[in-house]
Amino acid sequence: MSEPQIRPIRETELDELIDLLCLVHNPEGAERYRGYVEGDPTWHPEQTLVVSCEGRLVSALRIWDRQIHLGSTPVRIGGIGGVTTHPEYRRRGLASQLMTCAEEVMRSGGYELGLLFTEIPARFYRRLGWHCVPMAGFRATWDEATDDDGCSVATNAAPHAALAVESFDESRDLEEVAALYQRCNDGQSGTMLRPRPYWDYTPSRVRDVLPTVVVRSDHLRGYLNWNERSDGIRIADVASRDRASTEALVHHLLAECDRVGVTRVYGEIPQTHPFVDTLLSAADADLELAGDASMMGLPLDLAGLVEKVAPAAASSVQKIPADLLLRLLFGESSMRDLRPVLESRGIGAEDQQQWEDLFPRREPLFWAPDHF
Numbered sequence: 001m002s003e004p005q006i007r008p009i010r011e012t013e014l015d016e017l018i019d020l021l022c023l024v025h026n027p028e029g030a031e032r033y034r035g036y037v038e039g040d041p042t043w044h045p046e047q048t049l050v051v052s053c054e055g056r057l058v059s060a061l062r063i064w065d066r067q068i069h070l071g072s073t074p075v076r077i078g079g080i081g082g083v084t085t086h087p088e089y090r091r092r093g094l095a096s097q098l099m100t101c102a103e104e105v106m107r108s109g110g111y112e113l114g115l116l117f118t119e120i121p122a123r124f125y126r127r128l129g130w131h132c133v134p135m136a137g138f139r140a141t142w143d144e145a146t147d148d149d150g151c152s153v154a155t156n157a158a159p160h161a162a163l164a165v166e167s168f169d170e171s172r173d174l175e176e177v178a179a180l181y182q183r184c185n186d187g188q189s190g191t192m193l194r195p196r197p198y199w200d201y202t203p204s205r206v207r208d209v210l211p212t213v214v215v216r217s218d219h220l221r222g223y224l225n226w227n228e229r230s231d232g233i234r235i236a237d238v239a240s241r242d243r244a245s246t247e248a249l250v251h252h253l254l255a256e257c258d259r260v261g262v263t264r265v266y267g268e269i270p271q272t273h274p275f276v277d278t279l280l281s282a283a284d285a286d287l288e289l290a291g292d293a294s295m296m297g298l299p300l301d302l303a304g305l306v307e308k309v310a311p312a313a314a315s316s317v318q319k320i321p322a323d324l325l326l327r328l329l330f331g332e333s334s335m336r337d338l339r340p341v342l343e344s345r346g347i348g349a350e351d352q353q354q355w356e357d358l359f360p361r362r363e364p365l366f367w368a369p370d371h372f
Contacts, residue, residue: 039202072187081372114298131323137290176220190364232264331362
């Protein structure tokens with residue numbers, strides 16, 4: 001048996017890679033997987049690492065070259081996706097070897113942070129040095145109650161009369177949507193930077209980056225992106241300029257929930273988000289705090305990352321373990337939140353107030369269409 005070889009994919013092997021992905025993940029996914037390469041101008045062969053064994057591709061992964069806000073600072077990330085091993089070649093450590101190789105590629109390529117969203121137990125990636133970054137979420141549920149006239153409570157309150165909620169029209173709305181996304185997410189920790197071409201990439205379209213509806217007056221005031229699922233409606237992305245626009249989007253969504261008989265809305269959004277607050281009030285809904293523990297990070301140059309994101313802290317946080325420091329840099333936890341954890345690990349702070357000023361809580365977001 002020949003020794004496995006780890007290397008970048010050759011462009012002549014694209015069909016074989018797609019066959020492997022279809023075999024492992026989705027037999028009907030050939031067009032999607034081809035679009036991830038041919039429809040993404042940021043892709044190059046060095047971003048797709050493969051394991052070749054006995055003359056065939058048996059394992060692969062993809063590095064997505066993107067930028068996100070860490071705190072309010074843009075940083076370059078390598079998003080790990082499509083980790084795949086042929087069923088006949090599992091339990092040989094091939095995926096672990098690929099991940100190690102990917103780390104080397106990202107370090108040498110100038111990436112500042114590795115990110116992934118795991119669909120398997122996180123311990124596999126923890127053994128390789130990755131750390132969980134918990135993300136907040138919410139679930140809102142309500143009864144199918146009606147008023148004295150038999151009308152659903154979801155349709156009782158009308159939005160602002162001057163605001164129209166309409167289906168998204170790409171030719172009319174996309175430029176304004178892209179600008180509004182940037183306005184609302186610039187400096188929001190965890191959010192992806194979406195340059196205008198990003199909205200046209202095939203991977204973005206496949207992941208439903210385009211809104212479901214928009215709210216307009218004389219110009220675009222907001223948009224809402226959702227998916228109907230078996231367990232309710234999942235909010236994928238939302239942005240609005242003001243309270244009236246948020247209310248219009250919420251009432252439109254509730255009318256849609258009433259139409260399809262849904263009484264549950266959820267998403268990976270902090271419950272403090274204005275959209276969630278408005279939804280809870282309008283639907284008289286019960287709030288359940290939720291979360292998503294699938295995001296994991298790997299600082300590729302931790303000292304450089306701290307120097308870039310929180311330069312005033314560079315000389316004072318050397319003793320903080322990487323897993324906790326990553327949560328501080330994202331803003332998922334403040335220094336006050338993590339102080340008991342640090343103390344339990346025998347780590348003290350000489351100037352705790354300074355650390356709390358440097359690392360406030362920010363409630364990071366990573367919108368669903370940007371997942372890789």
